[in-house]
Amino acid sequence: MLFDLSKIGDSEILIVDDEPANILIMETAMKDLGHITSTTNPITALELSRKIRPDLILLDLEMPEMNGLEVCRQLKENPETESCMVVFVTSHNEKELEYTSLSYGACDFITKPYDMAVCRMRMSNLLKMRQQEKLIEQSRRELDALVKQVPVFISYWDINWVNQYSNDFSGSWFNICAEDMVGIHGEELLPQDLWQKLEKYSVESFQDIAQFEIQPWIPNSRISHMQANLSITEEKGEKGYLLTLVDISSLKRAKKELFVEKERLRVMLNSIGDAVIATDTEGFVTFINPIAERMTGWRMRDAMGLHIDEVMYLQDSTTRQRSRNPVFLALEEKRVVGMAFNCQIVSQDGNIFRVEDSAAPIRSENGYIIGAIIVFHDVSEAIAMSVKMSFLANHDQLTDLPNRVLLHDRLTQALQVAELAQLKVAVLLIDIDHFKYLNDSLGHNMGDTIIKQLAAKLALVKDPAMTLARVGGDEFMLVLPKTTAEQVQSVTSKIYQVMHQPFQLADQQYSISLSIGISIYPDDAKDEDTLMRHADVAMYRAKHEGRNRFCFFSDDLEKQLLQRHKIELMLREALSREQLEVFYQPKIDLNTGKLCGAEALVRLRNHDGGLVSPIDFIPLAEETGLVVELGAQVLRQACREHKQWREHGITIPISVNIAAAQFAEEEIVESILRILKNMAISPEYLELEVTESALMQDFTKTEQILGALANAGVSIAIDDFGTGYSSLAYLKKFNVDVLKIDQSFVRDMLSNGSDLDIVKTIISLARNMNLKLVAEGIETQEQESILKQLGCGIGQGYWYSKPLPADSFLKFALSTATFA
Numbered sequence: 001m002l003f004d005l006s007k008i009g010d011s012e013i014l015i016v017d018d019e020p021a022n023i024l025i026m027e028t029a030m031k032d033l034g035h036i037t038s039t040t041n042p043i044t045a046l047e048l049s050r051k052i053r054p055d056l057i058l059l060d061l062e063m064p065e066m067n068g069l070e071v072c073r074q075l076k077e078n079p080e081t082e083s084c085m086v087v088f089v090t091s092h093n094e095k096e097l098e099y100t101s102l103s104y105g106a107c108d109f110i111t112k113p114y115d116m117a118v119c120r121m122r123m124s125n126l127l128k129m130r131q132q133e134k135l136i137e138q139s140r141r142e143l144d145a146l147v148k149q150v151p152v153f154i155s156y157w158d159i160n161w162v163n164q165y166s167n168d169f170s171g172s173w174f175n176i177c178a179e180d181m182v183g184i185h186g187e188e189l190l191p192q193d194l195w196q197k198l199e200k201y202s203v204e205s206f207q208d209i210a211q212f213e214i215q216p217w218i219p220n221s222r223i224s225h226m227q228a229n230l231s232i233t234e235e236k237g238e239k240g241y242l243l244t245l246v247d248i249s250s251l252k253r254a255k256k257e258l259f260v261e262k263e264r265l266r267v268m269l270n271s272i273g274d275a276v277i278a279t280d281t282e283g284f285v286t287f288i289n290p291i292a293e294r295m296t297g298w299r300m301r302d303a304m305g306l307h308i309d310e311v312m313y314l315q316d317s318t319t320r321q322r323s324r325n326p327v328f329l330a331l332e333e334k335r336v337v338g339m340a341f342n343c344q345i346v347s348q349d350g351n352i353f354r355v356e357d358s359a360a361p362i363r364s365e366n367g368y369i370i371g372a373i374i375v376f377h378d379v380s381e382a383i384a385m386s387v388k389m390s391f392l393a394n395h396d397q398l399t400d401l402p403n404r405v406l407l408h409d410r411l412t413q414a415l416q417v418a419e420l421a422q423l424k425v426a427v428l429l430i431d432i433d434h435f436k437y438l439n440d441s442l443g444h445n446m447g448d449t450i451i452k453q454l455a456a457k458l459a460l461v462k463d464p465a466m467t468l469a470r471v472g473g474d475e476f477m478l479v480l481p482k483t484t485a486e487q488v489q490s491v492t493s494k495i496y497q498v499m500h501q502p503f504q505l506a507d508q509q510y511s512i513s514l515s516i517g518i519s520i521y522p523d524d525a526k527d528e529d530t531l532m533r534h535a536d537v538a539m540y541r542a543k544h545e546g547r548n549r550f551c552f553f554s555d556d557l558e559k560q561l562l563q564r565h566k567i568e569l570m571l572r573e574a575l576s577r578e579q580l581e582v583f584y585q586p587k588i589d590l591n592t593g594k595l596c597g598a599e600a601l602v603r604l605r606n607h608d609g610g611l612v613s614p615i616d617f618i619p620l621a622e623e624t625g626l627v628v629e630l631g632a633q634v635l636r637q638a639c640r641e642h643k644q645w646r647e648h649g650i651t652i653p654i655s656v657n658i659a660a661a662q663f664a665e666e667e668i669v670e671s672i673l674r675i676l677k678n679m680a681i682s683p684e685y686l687e688l689e690v691t692e693s694a695l696m697q698d699f700t701k702t703e704q705i706l707g708a709l710a711n712a713g714v715s716i717a718i719d720d721f722g723t724g725y726s727s728l729a730y731l732k733k734f735n736v737d738v739l740k741i742d743q744s745f746v747r748d749m750l751s752n753g754s755d756l757d758i759v760k761t762i763i764s765l766a767r768n769m770n771l772k773l774v775a776e777g778i779e780t781q782e783q784e785s786i787l788k789q790l791g792c793g794i795g796q797g798y799w800y801s802k803p804l805p806a807d808s809f810l811k812f813a814l815s816t817a818t819f820a
């Protein structure tokens, strides 16, 4: 340690006397003043002095081998021992001898006999002085070393600024070493800008210390910044200057770098999209960036020093319970921690933000925790978006009802519960009757409105435990978990009740009907797929049975459906290969008995060579839209056959059935007339048979089509007349030429009076309106006679012939040989 007195140690005392008794007396007198060594031999005394370097030597003047003066001389001559204090001891008391002794460099003189107390005190004082001297010497050496070591330029200058001393022994400050600096003027030695500042100070101008910073230019030096300290010194009445210079270049550089770093950090923290709050180790806020200001509602100036719990109110978004700030966990566990899931922050002004992110401890360069930082960001929008996405993924956009995905989930769950608890689950597949027609005729916007209104109506029927989903364009599915037959019945009837209320579309009201297929777990199916498929089967049954009704599933139903499917495949195949067959049934003039026409009736041949009845595939062709292509193929084939018959001289009109869907076709008129033209058949030879219900579907369009066909010369017959609307209005409106009395009336007119009445009415109606009449299904002569009597012009039925293949029909026609 610097200036440490303990290093000086105990005083060393050497007693030299040829008389051992004197040595003993001296030792007693010097006791405790230091460490005592003694000898009777002066030569040994010199050796001991070199070795132990005594602080004090009590030296006898008269000794036989070498007198004390000589010993003293040799001690003083030797640099190793010259600093030892010598005190002569003698029995002589002459002044002359005392002078001589002192002139040899001794510092005191003791005469015998000794006054022990005085002697001890004098030696004690001498030893104290010696200790002080040694201390000063040591301090001087240490100070010197210190001055040489400090990285500060220390210099003394006289009143005229001439250098007296500096500690720059290596010349690292001004490229000149301390020794060479002495005597040089400050102006010459020091950098110009430093000197310009220094010369303003004079000894009189300031009392204290002057301090200033400069940026000197020193050739070949890395020193860019200095701090100068100037004070006045005074030694022996002469004033001068003490100038110290501290190299603060690296400090300045570090400060600048720190500033740049801080600024970069500040800009970064202020411009990032995340909120950042820093705290000390106790959780008191030390920094808060603008995003955090916005989310907490606290301004930086107000938040500084406040506890983070006051500034940042965190809570669980579900329970609204206050959440612990992760800053504390980060501080306690000294690690990065994530924010609790489901966390939200409530700002000072009551705004709520869903947040996520993490907190981390801040460490000093030694690794000690000095605070924590929490970084978080607003995920409210992301969460809202994901909720929306999940809603969109599970719901139908038009109605907001669950879609197939969610339905599957709910139904699976319902079936699992039902299996465990041995309960029933009902699935109702609800389909709008004639929706395709409504959608096409009213427009898709209206179609959407119908769907939405129906969704709203059905929602009224369901209870919260049920799931109502939209599973297709006009199809809804209602799942009744934990249900009973009674509940199914009641829900179904409620559905039909709400359907009594008409739908409001624009300014008009429409009545819409539904067909519902019902399948029940576990009675009808044990798994979800089959359950849904069976509801579908039941729904088709409801459609088939006339729509606007519900049907429960049965095995029989499924078989029918499979058969339907098989027929559909056959029909598609036959259409694609143009393999449909057309049979012809003769029409007979009842007055003359002559052949007067033929009805073309389509036939589908199955893979076994048998024929499939049109009753089984025409409705299916209508539902699937295949009837359009079917109609075209039948017409083309009938025209081809008609052409052949003509070549054999048979020129009778031919009737072809036309389905409702064909009226919806673009350019139906053009396409019919094109076929006639291509086959070179005059339109008068074509009669189109249309059912009453087909005419009713789009009044205006049908009127236009039939008008155009009539203008071209094509006749129109109303098929199955009497079974439908049988309205005079449409008979007038449309250009109808022929009425065909439905075969059910013909069959029963002999046994059923009312059927006979209907036949009579139709006949008189036709007569009044000047329409031709054809009676269908004549199987007996009686039927023929009655119809003839009543005035029906034309007959058709097995009585004359069943429908025949083209070549058979030709033979039939040729064999009868007479035509009307």
Ligand SMILES: Nc1nc2c(ncn2[C@@H]2O[C@@H]3COP(=O)(O)O[C@H]4[C@@H](O)[C@H](n5cnc6c(=O)[nH]c(N)nc65)O[C@@H]4COP(=O)(O)O[C@H]3[C@H]2O)c(=O)[nH]1
Binding pocket: 585, 600, 601, 602, 613, 614, 615, 618, 627, 631, 634, 656, 657, 658, 659, 689, 719, 720, 743, 776, 777, 778, 779, 796, 797, 798, 799, 803
């Ligand atoms: N019991 C009985 N039946 C008789 C008698 N005379 C005729 N029939 C049957 O009555 C149906 C008359 O045809 P439709 O009323 O137009 O009824 C047709 C018609 O609506 C439809 N159809 C047939 N061919 C076509 C076609 O090419 N296009 C369209 N759209 N429908 C067709 O299929 C229906 C059924 O046709 P088919 O099975 O050929 O049945 C024919 C015919 O075979 C009889 O004396 N007794």
